[in-house]
């Protein structure tokens with residue numbers, strides 16, 4: 453932790469010395485941000501904590517989404533072939549960019565479905581500030597209330613064939629009731645990086661599927677384990693052959 457904090461502190465100090473980049477990056481925006489009421493800007497340690505939060509919240513979550521999405525594609529070769537047809541038609545040899553996103557609908561649905569079956573933030577929690585009642589249960593001030601996102605996303609009463617990998621459920625994603633699907637949470641603390649993460653994941657998944665054919669490695673099926681995020685124990689092992 454000390455080393456990571458020092459690294460971030462050094463980045464902030466050298467940016468103060470250099471001045472902002474053009475176009476401004478996240479650090480420039482955080483440094484320029486001021487509280488609308490007091491006008492106060494963040495101190496170095498507040499900037500550092502924000503930077504580290506972005507790294508922790510943004511990096512592993514998206515990496516896990518991609519790992520699980522590739523695993524699901526390896527597991528279902530028909531979906532993978534259909535996605536490859538989509539991405540090769542759009543990309544040919546080049547890497548995907550944000551401009552390709554509207555044409556990558558199936559790839560996007562694979563990411564949506566991976567986030568349903570393997571939500572990286574598999575549970576969320578809140579501390580009750582005041583006594584309340586939730587579905588007939590007493591909640592005391594200070595109680596921790598857990599939202600089991602993994603269970604919600606696989607609930608048989610909310611999803612048909614809940615355990616099946618079926619990206620087509622997201623063809624009409626607006627028809628999915630808002631609180632059945634919460635990979636990014638909701639409310640005031642909804643993931644600030646959701647749109648960025650989805651774009652990043654679709655761009656990377658499309659580029660990989662265009663270039664490689666993924667197949668499972670027998671005996672290496674990933675077991676999901678909950679260690680703050682939902683991780684594949686021992687990693688996702690896949691064979692990647694050039695297309």
Ligand code: HEM
Pocket residue numbers: 505506509510511513514517571572573576577634635636637638640641642643644645646648649650
């Ligand atoms: C697929 C990838 C991602 C998933 C599944 C995800 C999931 C979540 C969830 C569920 C929350 C809400 C936590 C809560 O309600 O307690 C959250 C918050 C947050 N996420 Fe993400 N996230 C992802 C990517 C990102 C990225 C790429 C960034 C940054 C660029 C990011 C930055 C944040 C931050 C800063 C918060 C805290 C927001 C706040 O409390 O106001 N996340 N994320």
